[in-house]
Amino acid sequence: MDMSDARGARERLVVVGGDAAGMSAASAARRLRGPDELEIVALERGHFTSYSACGIPYWVGGDVTDRDRLIARTPEEHRARDIDLRLRTEVTELDPARGRVRARDLASGTESWTSYDHLVIATGARPVRPELPGMDAPGVHGVQTLDDGQALLDTLAATRGRRAVVVGAGYIGVEMAEAMIKRGYEVTVVNRGREPMATLDPDMGRLVHRAMEGMGITMVNDAEVTGLLTGDDGRVRAVVTEQAEYPADVVVLGIGVRPETTLARAAGLPLGEHGGLLTDRSMRVRGHENVWAGGDCVEVLDLVSGQQRHVPLGTHANKHGQIIGANVGGGYATFPGVVGTAVSKVCDLEIARTGLREKDARRVGLRFESVTVESTSRAGYYPNAAPMTVKMLAELRTGRLLGVQIVGREGAGKRVDIAAVALTAGMTVEQMTALDLGYAPPFSPVWDPVLVAARKATAKVGAAV
Amino acid sequence: MDMSDARGARERLVVVGGDAAGMSAASAARRLRGPDELEIVALERGHFTSYSACGIPYWVGGDVTDRDRLIARTPEEHRARDIDLRLRTEVTELDPARGRVRARDLASGTESWTSYDHLVIATGARPVRPELPGMDAPGVHGVQTLDDGQALLDTLAATRGRRAVVVGAGYIGVEMAEAMIKRGYEVTVVNRGREPMATLDPDMGRLVHRAMEGMGITMVNDAEVTGLLTGDDGRVRAVVTEQAEYPADVVVLGIGVRPETTLARAAGLPLGEHGGLLTDRSMRVRGHENVWAGGDCVEVLDLVSGQQRHVPLGTHANKHGQIIGANVGGGYATFPGVVGTAVSKVCDLEIARTGLREKDARRVGLRFESVTVESTSRAGYYPNAAPMTVKMLAELRTGRLLGVQIVGREGAGKRVDIAAVALTAGMTVEQMTALDLGYAPPFSPVWDPVLVAARKATAKVGAAV
Numbered sequence: 001m002d003m004s005d006a007r008g009a010r011e012r013l014v015v016v017g018g019d020a021a022g023m024s025a026a027s028a029a030r031r032l033r034g035p036d037e038l039e040i041v042a043l044e045r046g047h048f049t050s051y052s053a054c055g056i057p058y059w060v061g062g063d064v065t066d067r068d069r070l071i072a073r074t075p076e077e078h079r080a081r082d083i084d085l086r087l088r089t090e091v092t093e094l095d096p097a098r099g100r101v102r103a104r105d106l107a108s109g110t111e112s113w114t115s116y117d118h119l120v121i122a123t124g125a126r127p128v129r130p131e132l133p134g135m136d137a138p139g140v141h142g143v144q145t146l147d148d149g150q151a152l153l154d155t156l157a158a159t160r161g162r163r164a165v166v167v168g169a170g171y172i173g174v175e176m177a178e179a180m181i182k183r184g185y186e187v188t189v190v191n192r193g194r195e196p197m198a199t200l201d202p203d204m205g206r207l208v209h210r211a212m213e214g215m216g217i218t219m220v221n222d223a224e225v226t227g228l229l230t231g232d233d234g235r236v237r238a239v240v241t242e243q244a245e246y247p248a249d250v251v252v253l254g255i256g257v258r259p260e261t262t263l264a265r266a267a268g269l270p271l272g273e274h275g276g277l278l279t280d281r282s283m284r285v286r287g288h289e290n291v292w293a294g295g296d297c298v299e300v301l302d303l304v305s306g307q308q309r310h311v312p313l314g315t316h317a318n319k320h321g322q323i324i325g326a327n328v329g330g331g332y333a334t335f336p337g338v339v340g341t342a343v344s345k346v347c348d349l350e351i352a353r354t355g356l357r358e359k360d361a362r363r364v365g366l367r368f369e370s371v372t373v374e375s376t377s378r379a380g381y382y383p384n385a386a387p388m389t390v391k392m393l394a395e396l397r398t399g400r401l402l403g404v405q406i407v408g409r410e411g412a413g414k415r416v417d418i419a420a421v422a423l424t425a426g427m428t429v430e431q432m433t434a435l436d437l438g439y440a441p442p443f444s445p446v447w448d449p450v451l452v453a454a455r456k457a458t459a460k461v462g463a464a465v
Numbered sequence: 466m467d468m469s470d471a472r473g474a475r476e477r478l479v480v481v482g483g484d485a486a487g488m489s490a491a492s493a494a495r496r497l498r499g500p501d502e503l504e505i506v507a508l509e510r511g512h513f514t515s516y517s518a519c520g521i522p523y524w525v526g527g528d529v530t531d532r533d534r535l536i537a538r539t540p541e542e543h544r545a546r547d548i549d550l551r552l553r554t555e556v557t558e559l560d561p562a563r564g565r566v567r568a569r570d571l572a573s574g575t576e577s578w579t580s581y582d583h584l585v586i587a588t589g590a591r592p593v594r595p596e597l598p599g600m601d602a603p604g605v606h607g608v609q610t611l612d613d614g615q616a617l618l619d620t621l622a623a624t625r626g627r628r629a630v631v632v633g634a635g636y637i638g639v640e641m642a643e644a645m646i647k648r649g650y651e652v653t654v655v656n657r658g659r660e661p662m663a664t665l666d667p668d669m670g671r672l673v674h675r676a677m678e679g680m681g682i683t684m685v686n687d688a689e690v691t692g693l694l695t696g697d698d699g700r701v702r703a704v705v706t707e708q709a710e711y712p713a714d715v716v717v718l719g720i721g722v723r724p725e726t727t728l729a730r731a732a733g734l735p736l737g738e739h740g741g742l743l744t745d746r747s748m749r750v751r752g753h754e755n756v757w758a759g760g761d762c763v764e765v766l767d768l769v770s771g772q773q774r775h776v777p778l779g780t781h782a783n784k785h786g787q788i789i790g791a792n793v794g795g796g797y798a799t800f801p802g803v804v805g806t807a808v809s810k811v812c813d814l815e816i817a818r819t820g821l822r823e824k825d826a827r828r829v830g831l832r833f834e835s836v837t838v839e840s841t842s843r844a845g846y847y848p849n850a851a852p853m854t855v856k857m858l859a860e861l862r863t864g865r866l867l868g869v870q871i872v873g874r875e876g877a878g879k880r881v882d883i884a885a886v887a888l889t890a891g892m893t894v895e896q897m898t899a900l901d902l903g904y905a906p907p908f909s910p911v912w913d914p915v916l917v918a919a920r921k922a923t924a925k926v927g928a929a930v
Contacts, residue, residue: 020911055846055906069846171905314911315904322920336899343903352903381520381534411879414909417902418882424900425890434801435889437882438808438817439780440636441520444879446485446779455787 011038013328014101014116016091016263018044019051020317021295021324022122023073026083028325035082038329041114042083043103045090048146049075054314056149057172060156061179067146094121094267096291118290118328121264121277122321125257125296125312134228139236140251143176152252161249162186165239167225169196171344171351173254174208177217178346180252188218188246190239195221199342200405201357203372204391207407211349220246257312259297272299274310281334283324292328294320301337304355304402304423305364311338339423340403343413350413354420355403356393367396371456375449377411379441388412392419392429392453399428399461404450411443418450429457476503478793479566479581481556481728483509484516485782486760486789487587488538491548493790500547503794506579507548508568510555513611514540519779521614522637525621526644532611559586559732561756583755583793586729586742587786590722590761590777599693604701605716608641617717626714627651630704632690634661636809636816638719639673642682643811645717653683653711655704660686664807665870666822668837669856672872676814685711722777724762737764739775746799748789757793759785766802769820769867769888770829776803804888805868808878815878819885820868821858832861836921840914842876844906853877857884857894857918864893864926869915876908883915894922 013029015022026040042049050073058064078085086103092111093102100115127144129135139159141152164180166173169191180187189196189212195205196212196219209219223241228251231237239246259276261269270278270286276299278286283298285291295317299308319335326333341354361368370393378385388408395402404419406412422432432454439446447455478494480487491505507514515538523529543550551568557576558567565580592609594600604624606617629645631638634656645652654661654677660670661677661684674684688706693716696702704711724741726734735743735751741764743751748763750756760782764773784800791798806819826833835858843850853873860867869884871877887897897919904911912920 052844052846052906052911054904054911055844058847058906063848064846175905313904315902315913318911319899336896338901341901341903343905343908345905345907350908354901354903379517379520381517381529382523383528413905414876414879414903415882417880417900417913418886420901420903421883421886421890421892424896425886425892427886427890431801431889434784435882436803436806436819436885437780438806438819438879438885439519439778440640440808440810440878441517441523442810443808443815446517446519446783448780448882 010036011117012115013038013040013118013120014114015040015042015120015122016101017122017124017295018042018046018049018085018087019053019122019124019295020314021321022120023050023078024318024321025120025122025292025294025324025328026078027081028322029329030081030083032326032329032331040083042078042085043089043091043101044085044087045106046145046147047087049073049078049085051146052314053144056143056146057175057179059149060143060152060176061182067150070146091263094119094263094269096267096269096288099290116290119292120324120328121285121291121293121297122295123260123263123297126260127253127257128255129253130225130255132225132227134230134236137228137230137236138234139249140228140253142253143172144257155250156183159249163247163249164252165190165246165248166252166254167239168254168256169193170198170254170256171342172256174212174346175344176252176254177212181215181217181347188220190220190223190225190241190246192224193221197351199353200351201391204389204405204407207389208346208349208351212346215347257296259310261297264297272308274299274308276310278308281336282327283320283335284327292324294324300335303337303339305360307364309338309340311340313342339420341416341420343416345413348409350406350408350410352406352413352416353404354416355401355423357403358393361393361402366402368393368402369396369457369460371453371460373449373453373456375452376445377408378443379445382441384410386410386412388449390449390453392457394429394457394461396461399430399458401427401429401432404453415450429454429461433458475501476582477580478503478505478583478585479579480505480507480585480587481566482587482589482760483507483511483514483550483552484518484587484589484760485779486786487585488515488543489783489786490585490587490757490759490789490793491543492546493787494794495546495548497791497794497796505548507543507550508554508556508566509550509552510571511610511612512552514538514543514550516611517779518609521608521611522640522644524614525608525617525641526647532615535611556728559584559728559734561732561734561753564755581755584757585789585793586750586756586758586762587760588725588728588762591725592718592722593720594718595690595720597690597692599695599701602693602695602701603699604714605693605718607718608637609722620715621648624714628712629715629717630655630711630713631717631719632704633719633721634658635663635719635721636807637721639677639811640809641717641719642677646680646682646812653685655685655688655690655706655711657689658686662816664818665816666856669854669870669872672854673811673814673816677811680812722761724775726762729762737773739764739773741775743773746801747792748785748800749792757789759789765800768802768804770825772829774803774805776805778807804885806881806885808881810878813874815871815873815875817871817878817881818869819881820866820888822868823858826858826867831867833858833867834861834922834925836918836925838914838918838921840917841910842873843908844910847906849875851875851877853914855914855918857922859894859922859926861926864895864923866892866894866897869918880915894919894926898923
């Protein structure tokens with residue numbers, strides 16, 4: 001490349017964002033190209049690198065006792081591998097035309113430009129935080145970053161009250177409901193949707209709703225939060241919806257996230273309809289030879305619907321980082337897309353999904369049959385065989401698998417992987433009925449619950465043709 | 466068909482063998498054709514129908530307290546669905562040329578012929594029982610049938626001793642070792658192979674060996690049993706190998722099974738090199754329009770090696786039965802083959818495999834790379850994250866997945882399903898690296914152990930080309 005030739009053989013990779021995607025990219029590139037060939041500068045506005053945001057609910061809930069256990073790789077470890085990591089350094093402008101970024105040292109306030117040969121944008125996501133009265137009051141907490149988690153734990157340590165309200169009933173909301181239960185709180189979950197876990201169809205969300213009520217959690221659905229009330233001390237004291245007030249000593253926001261692409265937008269980089277950066281298969285930003293993006297700030301191809309989605313998950317961010325690092329390092333790797341697999345738990349309830357929900361399928365013009373079956377995690381006669389509900393969608397005529405949702409107890413969640421691989425391979429539900437899955441009484445009924453669903457779906461699709 | 470036309474519209478289905486394959490076939494055929502169209506006669510030499518032989522170790526071990534819980538459907542339930550089930554009726558001859566079978570009523574000793582329009586052979590498997598001195602002594606037990614299980618339990622109830630020897634270290638052997646541990650016995654496993662679980666490569670079998678020793682089980686490998694010693698009371702008192710004697714108050718035989726095809730062989734039906742019946746995709750015996758076979762008495766196509774195998778497992782028997790019943794009932798269904806998935810446990814140790822071992826791959830002329838990785842069942846920081854070893858074989862040049870073996874603790878075994886589906890779909894290990902598997906800290910590290918293995922295998926295959 002001309003610029004690097006002008007400076008000599010050594011190229012510079014600049015990474016914006018020091019969590020999973022960014023630091024995986026930096027590490028993978030470093031494995032392929034040593035510091036003589038490639039200088040790596042990573043800019044991170046926070047205090048931490050490479051941590052598991054997904055682990056925060058378990059840290060708050062006490063399952064994980066030490067914050068540092070959530071950190072996969074410390075700044076020192078990155079620096080030991082010749083990565084020039086600059087913490088508390090916020091990038092304020094991307095200038096792809098001139099191949100440089102501007103960053104501010106948050107301690108000193110000084111700004112400076114850094115030029116790059118390769119740029120990785122890994123700016124992550126920002127939590128949705130509606131602008132409502134009281135949203136910034138003490139006692140109201142997001143759980144996006146380690147700093148957020150520490151602030152919430154500090155509040156819990158200092159608060160005498162026992163009532164927690166969780167706003168939002170997606171996976172962060174339900175995981176935080178579990179965390180607050182474990183902390184001994186009376187928990188109310190206030191949810192805008194018809195049922196919790198809007199990533200499931202409402203009939204499956206209803207099972208989650210009932211199970212959470214069975215755990216003593218108060219579930220409020222169809223409820224739009226209109227504001228938060230504060231007490232004389234300025235601290236939050238209640239969550240207000242159009243219908244009611246819910247007293248709260250602490251409020252946890254688990255409303256979801258959006259791609260953090262403010263800088264990318266300002267720089268004229270291509271964004272999709274969900275606000276995420278658009279990349280090609282190699283995770284290169286479309287139309288920009290030397291700019292790469294991955295993790296929670298990009299949109300990904302949904303292999304089932306054929307459309308772009310925003311799927312903020314650590315597992316994708318890590319894959320993106322690896323792929324970018326391989327490509328920047330002179331190798332070759334691509335990311336084919338996702339099928340939309342997710343798994344969560346609330347206490348002993350396991351919740352999983354992959355592929356399309358009914359409304360997703362309709363939205364992209366697919367017609368389908370849907371079946372729901374009840375089965376158990378183990379042979380019915382084996383101890384602790386737990387009930388499990390599996391819902392399966394199959395395309396009309398072709399019988400192609402479109403999606404699976406599972407709600408159950410121990411052993412239910414990871415069964416979704418069977419469907420995730422089948423979706424990736426484009427299998428029909430009839431092909432799935434013959435799958436040679438692991439069987440022994442402690443592991444599965446003789447017909448695995450996923451096979452039972454596939455048989456029923458096959459019969460229904462066959463009957464409908 | 467001519468014969469049925471001669472007798473009128475009603476056809477007769479005769480089923481030989483009343484366990485999973487036979488009674489699934491009968492039930493599935495009955496669902497499609499009522500008693501006015503199809504008479505169904507099922508002949509079973511034992512006392513029971515449709516029971517889970519796979520559950521016997523858990524009944525003996527006390528996890529399942531009631532024998533009847535292993536019975537999926539009783540004779541009365543089958544009869545209530547218009548199946549003419551005749552227990553204690555042993556078929557003594559198959560006569561496909563004349564479309565009839567001869568059977569003996571075991572109570573009266575009388576024999577008679579029954580003609581059929583459709584015949585289902587579901588004679589199962591017979592345990593390997595070497596002809597050695599003392600093999601028939603009191604205190605020596607197989608665990609193939611419910612009657613076997615009851616006899617063993619009767620012996621345990623009547624025996625004061627505390628030493629059990631299990632002969633064989635395949636899945637029945639290791640499951641019975643667990644059962645005897647749970648019954649409070651000191652357990653010795655005497656195994657002909659180099660390591661236990663010969664369905665794994667020896668390096669993975671070695672992990673099982675060590676784990677079983679850690680449970681207090683005495684493991685004796687490379688040991689050929691030459692006979693059993695009996696005491697003055699005629700009861701077994703020791704197992705003898707070429708090297709040593711192992712005192713035993715009770716001996717459990719778990720040496721494996723062979724297809725029970727004595728009748729089929731005598732009738733000139735086609736058998737494969739493993740002694741099992743050969744069928745086509747519809748589970749019809751090759752060359753015999755009206756004869757079907759399924760379950761432990763048939764050979765199946767291994768989709769990975771392209772060769773026939775004998776895989777006696779209840780999950781296949783149930784599928785075969787469904788397929789036969791659908792076809793006899795006028796529907797259409799086929800069995801594509803197996804990939805060789807199996808999962809077992811010994812106490813909290815989980816053992817799983819699918820596809821080819823190293824020696825299987827060599828035997829069919831495949832060249833491969835093999836990798837082994839250590840990972841955990843959950844995120845490393847999450848409570849009860851358990852270690853897991855995953856071995857993966859990939860074909861040279863193509864990178865096609867050939868097999869996976871897993872040894873670990875809770876959460877390890879059913880992960881093999883990911884590989885089972887990938888094998889069925891013919892995926893490469895590189896394709897597997899992008900699989901969108903369920904991730905959350907309580908369920909998996911951010912890179913699922915199977916993905917870690919796939920990444921390492923991809924790198925190795927890539928480097929070898």
